Amino acid sequence: MGIETKSISIEKVKTSRIDQIDFNNLAFGSVFTDHMLVCDYKNGAWELPKIVPYQNISLDPSSKIFHYGQSIFEGMKAYKDKNDAIFLFRPLDNHKRFNISANRMCIPEIPEDYFMDGLTTLLKLDSAFIPTNAGSSLYIRPFMFASGKGFHASPADEYKFIIACAPSGAYFAGEVKVLIEQTYSRSANGGVGFAKAGGNYAGQFYPTQLAIAKGYNQVIWTDDTEHEYIEEAGAMNIFVRINDTLITGPTSDRILDGITRKSIIEIAKKEGIPVEVRKITVTEVVNAAKAGTLKEMFGAGTAAVISPISAFGFKDTDYALPKLDTPYAQRIKKIITDIQYNKSDDPYGWRYKVTN
Amino acid sequence: MGIETKSISIEKVKTSRIDQIDFNNLAFGSVFTDHMLVCDYKNGAWELPKIVPYQNISLDPSSKIFHYGQSIFEGMKAYKDKNDAIFLFRPLDNHKRFNISANRMCIPEIPEDYFMDGLTTLLKLDSAFIPTNAGSSLYIRPFMFASGKGFHASPADEYKFIIACAPSGAYFAGEVKVLIEQTYSRSANGGVGFAKAGGNYAGQFYPTQLAIAKGYNQVIWTDDTEHEYIEEAGAMNIFVRINDTLITGPTSDRILDGITRKSIIEIAKKEGIPVEVRKITVTEVVNAAKAGTLKEMFGAGTAAVISPISAFGFKDTDYALPKLDTPYAQRIKKIITDIQYNKSDDPYGWRYKVTN
Incomplete structure (x- = not known):
């Protein structure tokens, strides 16, 4: 062929x-x-x-x-x-x-x-x-x-x-501070949110500029009905770690089927990290932050690979994420980039050699 | 200036x-x-x-x-x-x-x-x-x-x-047959549906092509949560006439503030046509069609001015609109186009002369 x-x-x-x-x-x-x-x-x-x-x-x-x-x-x-x-x-x-x-x-x-x-x-x-x-x-x-x-x-x-x-070079310089969006939305049920369609991105610019003006780097998108379900982080998929469990939302017609996202899920499984693919509510994340059980949040995408979140804002309150010695974000990012740069074995078969 | x-x-x-x-x-x-x-x-x-x-x-x-x-x-x-x-x-x-x-x-x-x-x-x-x-x-x-x-x-x-x-020439050749959409959506709450943003239109192409393959010309867009509220007709605003009352949905962040739409509302008021700006449900339209009280449906926009709908499809059933002698669509379209082509007085102050 x-x-x-x-x-x-x-x-x-x-x-x-x-x-x-x-x-x-x-x-x-x-x-x-x-x-x-x-x-x-x-x-x-x-x-x-x-x-x-x-x-x-x-x-x-x-x-x-x-x-x-x-x-x-x-x-x-x-x-x-x-x-x-x-x-x-x-x-x-x-x-x-x-x-x-x-x-x-x-x-x-x-x-x-x-x-x-x-x-x-x-x-x-x-x-x-x-x-x-x-x-x-x-x-x-x-x-x-x-x-x-x-x-x-x-x-x-x-x-x-x-x-x-x-x-x-790097897409983001360092960690990002995000705002959980309560007014604007990225995509509709039955819409084009799962596609990498141009219009999905321009629609994010204005709410993101409002968040930037408030001191955040990115918006965490929520559903357009209740703004209660966490969907994406800017133009990335999002992962949340509560206690030792890594959680990401299921793909849908609103959420992009990210290649970094699914790689992280597979790596977590192989590494013995408990991982759940299920809906995440804003309430759950805020309560976990208050209880001290919210350990990590990060965005996942090709451009930034894994982009650790340092804090999130929700309804005029900022919640800082703890600084961990060996966060999942760092551990998983190393596994991915070592595969990408041919610095490690590739048990997943993901690396593709461009031969001469 | x-x-x-x-x-x-x-x-x-x-x-x-x-x-x-x-x-x-x-x-x-x-x-x-x-x-x-x-x-x-x-x-x-x-x-x-x-x-x-x-x-x-x-x-x-x-x-x-x-x-x-x-x-x-x-x-x-x-x-x-x-x-x-x-x-x-x-x-x-x-x-x-x-x-x-x-x-x-x-x-x-x-x-x-x-x-x-x-x-x-x-x-x-x-x-x-x-x-x-x-x-x-x-x-x-x-x-x-x-x-x-x-x-x-x-x-x-x-x-x-x-x-x-x-x-x-004309945007549509003759009357259009439309399908009330029950799967796909045009816009999200908190999205960009009210803007004439490029991406809003490309997102409509696929559902519209599916409708065309079923014998319709256009899609009637409904809300993305329940597909129960009627929002737009293709790239036009939509009007429904039940008995003698003309109804159109309120503008929102999902619905374009159409210039033809608001002109029709003003003309209807001046002409003594009962007009309501309120949410319209699919159930109401289907029930009116069954009861024989649904008299007209039409799209409104600059390209087509007023585009009469001959029938609509909903869940595998087609509902034909009656053929009236002097429909509101025809009467109001004549008032608008007479103003546009300087064939009548313009009590609204809408006509704008391009002077030399």
Whole structure:
């Protein structure tokens, strides 16, 4: 299987921009590699993928991406081990979820070989951009959007699938303080919250800016009916540790089926950490904080891997989390990143070597 | 007040494309006028608007519009009377709502004079594109989106405000058959349903395609908790007539404050039609259909003005609406369009003349 790699046309840059990148001071997702993968959907079919120099996209003003938010994305990372071998982490799961998102947004699915062969060809070409400093990685952004034209509010007839890559530092600087949201909501029952659809993210900006103005970094999203069930942390899944038990909410049409989330659940099980996948109420978390049994909270996602929460705010009161010597967050993050950077065995079969 | 019109720079097309347009066979929003208005937000401020030939937009692949759905739009129309004078309908209300949408999506507000002077200058320049055949009009699409770069899920630092125009025929061909949605939802409490945010529309495509596959044209959106309260009809507000009373749901953070909707409410009051703004349940509508007291249902919005519903489906049963001699839909639509096309007095002060 796989498309013939020779059928991916490659147009290389004349001059690499790699010398312009300060690998010791990388922000998140703000500088890009030399090339990108582009694939167009026209006349009911995907054309062959092309690798071209990273460049602007030119679109008609009536392209539906500008008007109707018909877009999806994935977040992935590439890692280098000490021998400069390149690895991905569960990339087939990203591809699978990409198509789940695509279906919900009426965007045509991208075949697995277009996604995987396109990605690995691009990574090999731009491998010099994969950072090797601790905490840095190459963030990979596959995305698809409606390029088809017209002001009619209906699915487009043309789409673009693009993979662009950004050598990146940490997503958050240090621990985050979060606010449990009691007014705004991220997603509806029967909505698109489970998809990595563009509009899910823009809708979070305003409530998040309000929280930032109050001194928090992120919002903890709750259900839209009672604001009583804890759903996500910003753009991450959320885990809560009460006593020694790690708890995360079940996936649903409101909650993203996070790859880091499900990896953490599997690791916890193997490590003998009691783990429960069930609904978590705000009341339970606040009561546990008051009783001293709330030991940890953390966000989980590809960009930040695991993002420890230092405190949460709820109805004008802040609740600090204790500082533990060996929190689950730190222990599990090390297990994940050691697998990602090929520093440990991989009993789960998650590491994916990008071979030459 | 108003920016100096001379400060709007104008670059005219060398050759007009107007001869390529078949004004007798116009689809909705698929051919465009010669020019467009473009205004860039950079370094914390809006630059002066420019009118340029209608042309492609060039954007970095990391522009946040592609990833996070940070975009809003408005829908307006321009009309010509028999003397070729140009009119708009309540345009200041569109500007006001545009900024309400902008605030919710963390997009900077556009000043009223940039919006209005930019729009009227553009309309005068492209006035030859305003159709005069019955049922046709110039559809105007003001939109703003995040052009700023970066893969960090946070508001962009640069935006584009654009107005493009499309000579258009009817949005729907004839009456529509709708399905009362019992699984999917359009918006959450505390979400962005009241804003004309791009993502609200893409989220509707999949459920609408499922309804189309079952023989319906559109979905009637219900609340996301019980699917019992009727909220919108596709991308329009919805009105129901039971006996002689016209009913529409109250606006909320889930329902768009439609300009056609509020115009209909005012017209009904003035015409002595009993009108109620209150929640409508699915049960009430189904029971009225069974009892023969459900006389009309129609969608209301700028694109379609008033779109009569011929039948609705609910849980595998279709309910046909009666065919009336003089339905409210027809009577009110004539009052609105007569005002829009300057065929009648305008006791409401809604008509806005685009003066030379």
